[in-house]
Amino acid sequence: MAELVLKDLVIKYGKVTALNRLNLTIKDGELVTLLGPSGCGKTTTLRSVSGFLPVQEGDIFLNGKRITDIAPENRGIGLVFQNYALWPHMTVFKNLAFGLELRKLPAEEIKKRVAAVLASVKMDEYADRFPRQLSGGQQQRIALARAIILEPDILLLDEPLSNLDALLREQMRFEIAAIHNRLGITTMYVTHDQTEAMVISNRIVVMRNGKVMQEGKPEDIYMRPRNKFVAGFMGTTCFLEGIVERFDGERCILKTNDGFELYGIGTELQIGHKAYAAVRPEYILLGKRAEASYGSSERNCFKAIVDRSNFTGELLDYQLKLGSNFIRAKEYEAKTIYGIGQTVDVKIDEERLPIVHDTDPEAVAV
Numbered sequence: 001m002a003e004l005v006l007k008d009l010v011i012k013y014g015k016v017t018a019l020n021r022l023n024l025t026i027k028d029g030e031l032v033t034l035l036g037p038s039g040c041g042k043t044t045t046l047r048s049v050s051g052f053l054p055v056q057e058g059d060i061f062l063n064g065k066r067i068t069d070i071a072p073e074n075r076g077i078g079l080v081f082q083n084y085a086l087w088p089h090m091t092v093f094k095n096l097a098f099g100l101e102l103r104k105l106p107a108e109e110i111k112k113r114v115a116a117v118l119a120s121v122k123m124d125e126y127a128d129r130f131p132r133q134l135s136g137g138q139q140q141r142i143a144l145a146r147a148i149i150l151e152p153d154i155l156l157l158d159e160p161l162s163n164l165d166a167l168l169r170e171q172m173r174f175e176i177a178a179i180h181n182r183l184g185i186t187t188m189y190v191t192h193d194q195t196e197a198m199v200i201s202n203r204i205v206v207m208r209n210g211k212v213m214q215e216g217k218p219e220d221i222y223m224r225p226r227n228k229f230v231a232g233f234m235g236t237t238c239f240l241e242g243i244v245e246r247f248d249g250e251r252c253i254l255k256t257n258d259g260f261e262l263y264g265i266g267t268e269l270q271i272g273h274k275a276y277a278a279v280r281p282e283y284i285l286l287g288k289r290a291e292a293s294y295g296s297s298e299r300n301c302f303k304a305i306v307d308r309s310n311f312t313g314e315l316l317d318y319q320l321k322l323g324s325n326f327i328r329a330k331e332y333e334a335k336t337i338y339g340i341g342q343t344v345d346v347k348i349d350e351e352r353l354p355i356v357h358d359t360d361p362e363a364v365a366v
Contacts, residue, residue: 258323
């Protein structure tokens with residue numbers, strides 16, 4: 001059992017408030033990602049939990065025990081650094097065994113535990129190698145293994161994939177998710193990479209200015225953003241501004257500044273208030289695909305002009321002019337290529353169109 005609770009944390013750097021009454025609970029076995037832009041407070045949160053950054057107000061509890069003032073080495077926490085921090089003069093085995101030797105465990109037990117943790121990260125055959133003989137991804141696995149071998153109550157990972165190339169980052173996302181699923185260690189993961197957070201997390205916490213803007217399952221954060229900031233931070237999004245005109249059952253109808261009526265999904269909105277349709281490229285149909293969908297409904301069907309077209313290999317990425325605004329559309333396995341200046345039929349999926357208000361001055365308390 002390992003539950004982490006942060007209660008009303010406040011940390012300031014001079015006049016700058018890095019954490020502003022932050023409340024967060026990570027349940028036993030969860031992998032929770034703190035996600036947000038630079039300066040949002042995610043790394044400050046991790047450092048406060050690890051004990052390397054003192055808390056000015058508030059408390060931290062691990063398994064119901066207050067650890068706010070306990071020294072880092074006595075918190076039962078494993079930490080994986082951004083730069084791996086492996087000892088270059090030690091073999092992989094010695095890197096992993098070092099902490100156990102400090103605890104004066106018998107040599108045979110150390111061998112067994114090193115072998116077991118190397119197997120868990122699929123690095124069984126690398127015990128005798130030095131860090132310089134490993135790839136970036138292999139070094140990252142050893143850094144993870146070194147944190148796991150001490151059997152911590154909770155694991156903290158501070159942007160562990162940021163030093164890897166794009167392909168290796170993609171591979172390691174799945175590796176980390178798989179390792180967590182096998183071991184079930186309660187984990188706090190810090191990143192600014194939205195895709196990374198979506199792949200590995202049980203729950204995502206989106207932060208801004210030291211506060212939680214929204215927290216929930218990856219699919220909920222993506223499909224049901226609470227405000228414009230969250231919608232814009234999660235993936236590619238184009239915003240169409242307008243006024244909430246009315247509600248029709250579960251649908252919110254936005255009248256855009258160009259006079260278009262957009263049907264979408266909106267919460268915490270009021271008729272007559274300014275709001276934004278968060279249009280994602282993957283939920284737009286073009287041309288004949290748009291026409292084919294008219295039979296079910298002509299709502300959210302418009303004419304747009306192709307402003308830009310980019311071929312990326314796997315898809316065609318269009319920028320379209322809709323009224324006075326621009327939106328993006330992506331087509332996979334496109335049978336028709338639209339030229340610059342061509343008018344094209346557009347349909348925006350109303351079931352996947354969040355309509356949101358602007359970012360609250362006060363963020364969500366969780």
